[in-house]
Amino acid sequence: MKTLVLVGHGMVGHRLLERLVESDTADQWRIVVFAEEPRPAYDRVRLSSYFDGVTLDELRLGDDEFFTRHGITLRLGERVEAIDRSAQTVTSSAGETVAYDVLVLATGSYPFVPPLPHRDATGCFVYRTVEDILAIEEYAAGCRTGVVVGGGLLGLEAANALRILGLATQVVEFAPRLMPLQVDEGGGAILRRHIEQLGLTVHTSVRAEEVMVDEAGRVCGLRLADRDEPLTTDLVVFAAGVRPRDELARSAGLEVGPRGGIVVDDACRTSDPNIFAIGECALIGGRVYGLVGPGYSMADVVAAQLTGQTRQAFTGADTSTKLKLMGVDVASFGDALSQAEDALEVAYTDSVAGVYRKILVDTEGKLLGGILVGDASSYASLRAQLGTKPAQSPDQLVLPPSEGGTPAATGADLPDAATVCSCVNVSAGAIRAAVREQGCVDPAGVKRCTKAGSGCGSCVPLIKTLVDAELEAQGITPSKALCEHFEYSRAELFEIIQITGIRSFVELVSRYGQGEGCEVCKPTVASIFASLGSGHILDGEQAGLQDTNDYALANLQKDGSYSVVPRIPGGEITPDKLIVIGQVAKEFGLYTKITGGQRIDMFGARLEQLPLIWKRLVDAGFESGHAYGKAVRTVKSCVGNTWCRYGVQDSVGLAIALELRYRGLRAPHKLKFAVSGCARECAEARSKDVGVIATEKGWNLYVAGNGGFSPRHADLLASDLDTETLVRTIDRFLMYYIRTGDRLERTARWLERLDGGLDHVRDVIIHDSLGVAAELDAMMAAHVAGYQDEWRAVLEDPERLRRFVSFINAPGTPDPSIQFVPERDQIRPATEAERRSLPLMVVS
Amino acid sequence: MTSSVDSYVTICSYDDLIPGRGVAALVDGRQIALFRLYDGSVYAVSNLDPFSGAYVLARGLVGTHQGTPTVASPMYKQRFDLRTGRCLDTDEVSITVYPVRVHDGQIEISVEAARNVA
Known part of the structure; x- marks a missing residue:
């Protein structure tokens, strides 16, 4: 050996x-x-x-x-x-x-430390090893201010560390911009704005000259060349490159x-x-x-x-980088700083939004490189297209969609190298190969072959787009069939159910499908029944169709416990109701967290505790928040003109009215709303399915925005609407989506898929081009009239309550596998190792 | 719970089961998921979802795939054959299947005769 x-x-x-x-x-x-x-x-x-x-x-x-x-x-x-x-x-x-x-x-x-006087003084550090950061952490405890020498990648990371440690932090960079190796002047300027907004001070084009020390030999300042006033600081970190x-x-x-x-x-x-x-x-x-x-x-x-394998050679490396620095996306790829004569650059700067995009192409239009600051969502696709001529023109690649830009590929035209499933790291190319070579025809098949989509599952709709496009490329018409039990798409099934009036799954599958149904078609049909107003979702045969969250009227968590979210319309809540939530959480030992939708989530409830918890909440005037449903979730709002000196309309009032109008509405996927009281847009309405932004004259309505897996800014559907017209337009938008959306298709993907896109939707719901507007209005009126609080209805019915037990043969025994341990003064699920070592917790 | 002579344990009344849904049962410290399908048949498998490590299979949706009766985990949606316990999505994974029968309108399970295809 x-x-x-x-x-x-x-x-x-x-x-x-x-x-x-x-x-x-x-x-x-x-x-x-x-x-x-x-x-x-x-x-x-x-x-x-x-x-x-x-x-x-x-x-x-x-x-x-x-x-x-x-x-x-x-x-x-x-x-x-x-x-x-x-x-x-x-x-x-x-x-x-x-x-x-x-x-x-x-x-x-x-780490390279420039040869300054006193560079070894107490309070001088480098930033490379665990020992370095532990030393900085310890020393910073007695400091108020810090300076980082070096404004490159490492320097900014060090600066962020000092900021998190609570130090007033300054960055000193010799080059005229931050991150000089990755970004150009334009990108550096945007990056600098982001960083200064976080409270850091940035000095560029300056050279550190001397570390100043006090009598005890500790750092007390940093003198800069050509500057009269030295920087006062308790600590200096050198991050000026490595050797x-x-x-x-x-x-x-x-x-x-x-x-x-x-x-x-x-x-x-x-x-x-x-x-x-x-x-x-x-x-x-x-x-x-x-x-x-x-x-x-x-x-x-x-x-x-x-290991005796064939001789391989190092053939150069891609120095493309993408990172998130203090919450700011920064990416550079290819020859981002090319000085070549035939390198032509196209750049877009939005200093307000803090976005910078630049790409370099050669005279033939082939992509040479680029820089992205503030929004790097197109990085994977652009990088994958290096050396090729992208389908979009250079200006389309850098402009935002509202200015005629075509966002980099996120659908069927994604390059093979782009990562589709980031949990398991599966590329678009691997998914296409699974279709081409292994005969996969749907996301389930792809999941089996490549494991793509087996993690968080957020990429499954994208996998479906890729599979369908690949099948189409082979001359196979992708099946619209929902699953093996129905040959129809969700939209077609919706029509069938609406026209025939069928409200039984067994009848539907026997007349229009085959077999017993499955985990795909059952919840889809249940959702359609619910959208068409068919009584309580747990009534009769409907109970058997619901996904676990709808069945428990709560959100299943990783350990089998549930979370509980009462509705807090518009995010407005009285002190009394806040106290009730606190009392309930305390009494049942629940973990509480504020959600992104301006309400409060309570975690760690056992199945059998749900009715007891909800009894307390309903008695205090709360109702179901439908966090468990593919349904209207929340209408987020800013505080509006009631309090805010910039507000021009009552955003909270409108948000509450909208949330109460649409509460309980079931849809192909969840629906999120927001209302902002002025153009400053504090409610982030343009990232929502339905976003309303106040104007001097009324409301602007934006639709089909999305956060999540593939973020998308909402499109302006109509401007300066009065409240009545606004509500009617939203009614129709929602019902048109509910009728025609595919299973688990958010409004963003739906709008992108629809022939004619936004213009088509505007024609249908504002100009009534299909003659369905009255019908859509009637559907919404029926929904509003038929609303009932699902939890109150459960509490009033012993038959429904009977399902909330841990074990059918031992209803008094709580599930022993659900165990919690304390963390930051609350509970969290025990890990598997902790579960094994814990004595069984006795739950009263 | 009453033990019958041949290792079968009575769990609940057949009528307690909702067609197309599952319930959890606890037998000798083991968690079992019990399902009644639309056609009236009854299946019992381990309640443990091997992918998530949580005891939740009883809360999954049942159905058929190419004629095979299945339950889909409510956690990450992997499907299991209710007759054999085999996972349809990942070959090497399976769950325990328990013999179950209906006797005098009561559901009975045998944990001793459990089998695991893995």
Whole structure:
């Protein structure tokens, strides 16, 4: 057996180990790892997330057993001090000498600290390792102000850390803009605005000259070149770039570059054939990569060679980056800062919204690169189209949709490389291949073949679009069939049910379908019945059709417990009602959280507790909030002209009126509303299915906005409406959607799918082009007249109440698998490990 | 709960079950999901959803897929064959199936004769 010595256990070193143990089936290598840091490899890229509450354990790569399982020796806190190339040995800081057959250097980088006076003073830090951030955290406890030297990616992360630690923070950057390696001047300006809005102070085009210290030798300021006034600060973090750690290689006589970096060939071999170098310490193809992606590629190249696979070469790396800095999306891809003569740029700046988009194309229109700040939603698709000529013109790619832009592909035209399912990381290409090569014809088939959609499930509608488009490309008409039991689409079934008046699933499936039905068609039909006003959703046969949330009239959570959300129309609530919610939560030991829809969610209720909880809420005047249904959820509002000095209309009053009008309305998917009292749009109405924004003359109505998986700004349907016209227009919009929407299709996707889009909808509901307006009005009138509080109706009916038991043969025994542990003074579900170790909790 | 001579345990009355829905039962500390289909047939499987680790299968929707009676987990929607316990969406996963019968209008389950196809 041969010995491999790895120097450095960072992300790239760990990647090498993982690749080796994966492919080293013959166990041909004995592996010894030397790590200078006192802890095993962790996710250095996400180091800053420690300040957002991510624990060091969560940052760790691999688990405790990784090393024992694979017989790898890991020597933590032990640096390699010398290499004897002729003897093929290394000597460590502990005086140990280990012989190697192959040596891999993955020594990474060290932070560059500019040669300023007092740069080693107490209160000066760098930002690279866990030890660095722990030291900063400890020292910052006694500080009020901090300065970061360096306004690049790392500098801004450090600045954010100081901000989270409560320090008044300033950033000093030598270049004329922030993140000079990733963004251009325009992007840098937008980024700067975002960051200044968070309360940070940014200085660009300045050079730090001297760290100032007090009598005790502690940092007290930073002097800048050409500035009279020094910055007052208690702490300085240097984040002005990194340099390759090549000193070990240098002293062993390996070739290094003139500006540092261990010279390697495209197989990552150094000037000594028994020694490789990978990651940030390597100089490959004349450059040093400071990104983890290229480092991983180098680790893969070396692992392949060491396990006797075909020789691979490092063929350069994509230095595209996308990240979220202090809540701001920043992305650059391709040759983003190209100075080439034939690089033509098209840029769009919206300083108000804080959005910057620029793309570079060559004279033939091929995409060379680009920069996105403030909104990077088109990153995956643009990056995937590098080197090709996109279908859209350059201006369409950067303009917002309201200005004639075509948002980058999010549907059938998505490039193969784009990630569709981010939970399991499945690309559009893999989904197309599943259709083409494995015969998948629907999302369920794709899920089986690729696991796409098996995580959070939010990508399933997108998978369906891709599958249908791929089938169509093969000349197969995608089936509109809802499932194997009905040949019809949801819209067609809606027509059938409306015209025939059938209100029984068994009758419907026997006359218009086949079989017993399934988890797809049953809730769909139940929803149509409910939209057409068919009594209580738990009445008679309807009970058997409802999804679990509708069946329990509560939201199922990951541990099998439920959450409870009473309606708080428009987000307006009296102190008395707030107190009731507090009392109920306290009495039943529920976890409480404010929702995005301006109400209060109570978690941790057991099935059998739901009626008891709701009895209390209903008695206090609350009603169901329908958070469990594909139904109207909330109408969010700003405070409006009643209180706000900018408001021009009563947004709260309208929000309450709308929420009460549409409460309980069932639809193909959930419906979210918002009303803003002026153009400042504090209620974020343009991200909603129905958004209303006050004007001096009335209301502007926006429709088909969406947050969630594929965000979309709502489109302006009509302007300056009086309240009556507004309500009538919303009535028709909702009912037209309910009639024609596909199963689980939000209004945003529905509008995009409809032939004629927004114009068509406007024709139908405002100009009555189909002659259905009166019918739509009548449907809504029937809904409003037929509304009843679902929970009150359950409490009044012993037959319905009977279903809320833990076990049919042991109704007094609570489900023993539901266990809670305390966290931040409330409960949370116990993890599986905690559940095993906890004594069974006695629940009164 | 009364034990009959042959290891079957009485759970509830057949009429307690709603067609097309499930209920949870507790037998010897085991959680069991019990379903009555539209055609009147009754099935019993483990209540544990192997994908989420939560005891929730009784709250899933039942149906048929190519004639196979199924329950879909209410958590992440994987479907299980109610006769064999096999997962239709992931081959290597299955759940325990319990023998169940209707006797004198009562539902009876045997936990001892449970089988697991995995």
